[in-house]
Amino acid sequence: MGNILNQIGIENYIFLSVVLFCIGIFGVLYRRNAIIVFMSIEIMLNAVNLLFVAFSTYHQDAQGQVFVFFSMAVAAAEVAVGLAILVSIFRNIGSISIDNLKNLKG
């Protein structure tokens, strides 16, 4: 098991997930459609999850993988709430673009 990590150094995993994380961030920054923003956030979380797994292998320790389950669960819960809010917004203003959410300012 460890030998994989010997062949591909841990750094690469880190870089990979950092890249994924950044993709997520940019998604959040540049997309205006709420759903896609959610998905970008999911990408961020999953990037982290990937890293968790990598680390847990690296450390030969299961906690990391357990943690991944936590974070998945949490992410699911979050998105559930998020979608609920989104629905009520859609009911009220008939759009899911976050650019329409500018009533509160100043």
Place this chain on the structure above:
Amino acid sequence: MDTNLALILVLTPLLGFLVNVFFGKSLGKTVSGAIGTIAVAISFVVSLLLFNQITSTGKGIEVTLFDWIQISNLKINLGFLLDQLSVLWLLFVTGIGSLIHLYSISYMHDDENMHKFFAYLNLFVFFMITLVIGGNLLVLFIGWEGVGLCSYLLIGFWHKNQDYNDAAKKAFIMNRIGDLGLLIGMFIIGSMFSTLDYATLKTAIAGASNLNLPLLSLAALCLFIGACGKSAQIPLYTWLPDAMAGPTPVSALIHAATMVTAGIFMVTRLNFVFDLATDVQTVIAIIGAITSLVAATIGLVQNDIKKVLAYSTVSQLGLMFLALGFGAYEVAVFHVITHAFFKACLFLGSGSVIHGLHGEQDMRNMGGLRKAMPITFWTMLISSLAISGVPFFSGFFSKDEILLTAFHHSIPLYVVGSVASIMTAFYMFRLMFLTFFKEFRGTEEQKHHLHESGSLITIPLIILAILATFGGLISLPGNSWLNGYLAPLFTKVAGEEHHLGTTEYTLMGVAVLGGLLGILIAYIKYFKQDNVPESDENITGLSKVLYNKYYVDEVYDAVFVAPVNSLSKFFRDYIETGLSALVFGLGKIANEIAFQGKKLQTGSIGLYLFVFVLGLCAIVSYIFLAQ
């Protein structure tokens, strides 16, 4: 015993004041007047007793009541010093005071606030006595400012007229300028000798080795400034003529006989200081001479009977300072006394005239009053002769003494003084002729109200006239009782006795001739040719300048008062608003920033997240850089 005497002396006028203030109205005019007069009369009696005691024992009485102000290096107590000088002053202050009180009973009888008038007069006497008998400079200062206050109250006695109030205010403030000088003088003396008591001070100075003379002279100068304020010397004299706004008895008491002599009193009191500051003495002499001349010249052309007397007062005071400047204190004191007699008499006389003419003060509307009011005429005539230095009247001796001293020290000042006295003679008789001779120039109904004033007015006049005649006897040239009496006060031998030699006699002659000359000119100008001064608008040339008092008031106004006022406006309108704008400005800035900041909060999630990420990157990269 002495303490009680002193307290009675001081407190009876105060008592009179209190009674008149609180109950005067209900007591009625005559009673309140009587109270006022009696109060002063009692003080007069007490002063007589004290005088008696002093003359017998020959040394002063010191009375200490209690500590007053404690300052680290000098302790000032509330105490009195009754010695030759103060008792002498007391005598004529209270004596003339009681006469004038008597006079006022009838003079002020038509005024609804008569009780107030007497209250103020009593208060004045109280403060004057305090001034005179104060045991140290600070107690003197109480009286000093107190009499200033009283003159403020009495000048502005007819308070409905704002001009009178202005005059009163002017008097008070000008005095205060002097008072500041006095205070500074006290500070210097206090810090030098750490005492303000006359007695201790005298010994301290006598005993002091290597005195800081420049500093001492500075102190003397400051004190003299104080004297200038009180005794109306250049440059602080302009308040005195305006002070004539007050009722005539006030002018007689305060602005002729007593208060204005306080300056001379103070200088005499501190003779041991001034003797050391010789250059200050020269200044005093010069200022005195100039004042006497300037005032006399102005007096030449005045048409208001009281104004004439006012300027003559200023010029006489100038002569006294001339004497002081030469260290001839006893001479000055002598003239103070005689002057008190005849000037009081003159003022009261003029008061009686004004009373008779129902408030007319312009000599151009008088004339021919001789027959109508003989007593007034004769008394005033006597006093005029006295002031003009006609032989054997009191004024002759005192003024002559002064001129003698001047002659011995500096001829120029002697000349100035003599010229001044010639002018005095002139304008006094100008006054006499215009007022009492020829035909009456007033309106018809005035004319037929003309009458001699009541006995309460005439009696004081007569008494004063007598004093004005024989007052000179107290210091005959040759053997002077006064000099002997005052001798203990002075460090140096009391005034060099002029053994009457030829020079003296010639000088006397010159003085007499001068006086007669003045009278003669007046006689020719106003009796023979009987021309009456023109009405104000067509006065021209030099006489116009003189008539307008050399425009000194205007100058002062332009140089001091106006700038202060405009400065005040400037401060109020610009500096003040500017400062508060500065403070408000800070708040405004914050508000402005807030206003701009609100625009940043656009409400767009994208922006918020963007800033979030920026911050994140900034921090993380900062960490990396620091590594």
Place this chain on the structure above:
Amino acid sequence: MNTLIAITGLGIFCLLFEILNLRKAIVPITILGLLGVLALNYCEFGTEQSYYNNMIAVSKFSTAFSSLFIVLTIFLVALSHNFYQNHPTKISDYVAIKVFLLAGAVAMVSFGNLAMFFLGIEILSIALYVLAASDRLNIKSNEAGMKYFLMGSFASGIILFGICLIYGAMGSFDISDIHESALSAELPIWFPIGMILMVIGMLFKVAAVPFHFWAPDVYEGSPALTTALMSTLAKVVAIATLFKLIAGMNFISSLDNQDLLHTFEVIVVIISIASMSVGNIMALRQVNVKRMLAFSGISHAGFMLMTLLTVSASAGVLLYYTTAYALAGIAAFSVILYVCRDQDNEDITNFHGLGKTNPLLAAVLTASLLSMAGIPIFSGFFAKLFLFNQTIQAGYIGLVIVAVINSIISVGYYFKLIIAMYSKEPNQERTGRPFLIYATAVVSIVLNIALGLFPSLVLDLLK
């Protein structure tokens, strides 16, 4: 630990009451329950132990802060009685959510393992998302919820990444392990990075500049009670957790080893200065009271962050400051709830003439504002005093001077409200004297003043 279980149980009970149709009883019973929990928590105070192989570690710090949270929740629940009168069917849910939120909060201060910490923060956040958006038909509320949700989950992402890096560096989620190995010589750079990421995540929660933008909008948009909750409970929890993270992971000394400490301190100083300045200045021009208090909250966050400079010493100060701030906030919000209960906005104009129509509440609001402004005998003053004292002793006199200047600015907007209450004419009738609101207002302000008179009560708890 028992506290946590009890709270969760209480939450479930609340839901049961709905089923059993005991809506009337919910609020009082919840309050009683919470009081019980408080007592329970009090018994735990002082005991140092950990449960479930150190998932939960009870310490003085955790218990003290938990009790504060519980007290605050009691107030909030009390307020919710009147607040939700109009839609009674929801009340049980809202109360339950608050209680669960409390559970999350307690978990956050008493975690012994990063997993627990993460769960706690997510419980809290999700509950808040829901509450923020709870006024379904109100577009503002929706927007607030959405904004909070998006940015919140973004922040959780960051936190999660941070946790991950720490795990990578340490190979463990356990605080005590991390605490030890944090001092070891060669640590990968990930550890400080991860730590910083977590800190940033928490800074978002406490709404510190530049991560503060959500706060004003969300505060304004959410229902007033939720705003109250956010500005008091949520903020306090976040700052306490942040403090515990840094203290618990021995972060300072490990930074010291890698001589990054100075860097970190610079960051903290900058952020705290920025927070208080931005917060105070922006608050000057606000007309909506909730928004104004949001900004004032930001500035207070800046003040609280000063404690991070003296982590070893200032736990007590932080507790005192948070308590003072939260109590003042509760008092203020209870008045706001009363005044604006049937207004559609919370503008200052609603407060005109409160001093005449309702002197008591006006006095309470005045007192709470003075406390926030840091005027003596109110505990707010002492909070500032102790904080400044602490910071000057650590040698940050410049920071304190900036803080002082900020407190001067802050008076500007606090007094805008006071003036509105006392020197303007009332523009509306205010009827009804809802007992619970009055009680909450008075009790909280009395507590605040009492703390002012006897600061040692709280200050010395964490000695």
Place this chain on the structure above:
Amino acid sequence: MNVSTILIILLIGAFATYFSGDKLASKVALLFSLAALGCSIVLLNNYNAGENISVINSWINQPKISFALNGDGLGLAMVLLTAALTPIIIFSSFGNEYKNAKGFYALILFMAFAMAGTFLAADGLLYYIFWELALIPIYFIALIWGNGDAEERRKAVVKFFIYTLAGSLFMLTAFIYLYTKAGSFLIEDLYKVNLSACEQFWIFLAFFLAYAIKIPIIPFHTWQANVYQKAPTVGTMLLSGIMLKMGLYSVLRWQLPLAPIAAKEYMYIFIGLGIAGVIYGSIVALRQKDLKKLLAYSSLAHVGLIAAGSYTLTLDGFRGAVMQMIAHGFVVVGLFFAAEVIFRRYETREISEMGGIRTQSPKFTSMFLILVLASVALPSTFNFVGEFTVLYSLSQINIWFAILGGTTIILGAYYMLRMFQHVMLGETNSKVFADVTLNEGISFAVIIAVLLFFGFYPKPITDLITPSLENILQVINKN
């Protein structure tokens, strides 16, 4: 029995007044303030009998803050001033009707409580707390019961509050800094700390900011005139009569002893500022249209002189300053009350609309005149004693200070008499001026009596304050 009794009386009084209802409020307040006065007189006796009337209990142990009240001569004198003026002020307000009177009078008593506390506190932080507490009541008094256009008033009052608070917060910072050095807020511990000249300079500056704004010394006075004008007269009296004295007192008690080196170093600058205040205030006062504003500027001038006296660091300066504080306290209260008496009859404060009152009410005129004369320091009034001593001390430093400072007796006379002339004298006023009522008369009489009595016999006060002033001097000159 110790000094805390006064505070307790006043505090209880405040609450009692509030709960006594609008009808009784004024009476109750008067009662309690008189009780406080009586109490303070008893304390004075005990103090003179050599009894120890100070209090010290520890309050907060970490940081070490104690509830320490120090009843020494100086503090006692100031407390007496407070306790004597409060009843007068309350009594003087009987002629007016106030809405929500209970709050009004309660606030007055509370303010008196805070100010007395400030004068007594012997612990830096306690002192600061009282100092701040005194600010709140006056803020509300001016805001709620003030007069003039509401918007203007709001601006003026808020400016006043923020401005003063700003100053005092810097003082707080200074205190905390000192605490970090001394490890305690107790005044004697603070006296013990030795600071470098540089530290002292900053400490001195911080304190100066607080006091310069409170006193006020130019150019920090911009709040004063407006607030005096806008506040109700009672508030103005409290401000000018007692609150200004807080600042001046604090200069003596706190600023100078805590930073002696700096004090000596920069003495001349601050004396200069004080004297500049004298001249500036007097000149600005000349051309004021509003009576209360004029009085405000006059008091700016007077406190300038007092401040200059305190900064001379000489016993005379201190003594004169304290005496002048007390004298000025009484006279300024009297003058503002006179302004109020006129306002009650004429409903105006514009000097131009007054005049000719003397013919209508001689009594009032005489009383007003005496107050005016006292404020221009006529000998035989208490003000003269104070002013003379201060000027003397200034002359010891440098004769020019005395001369420049002495201009106050000229300029003061100028603007005060000018004011008096236009307010009281001249042609009889068309508007009716009812003569002073008994109540008003009593207030005036008391004030005048005090001024005249101490004018001739200031010894009791001098003896009371001198020892503590000497102690302060010792602290200043210890190194």
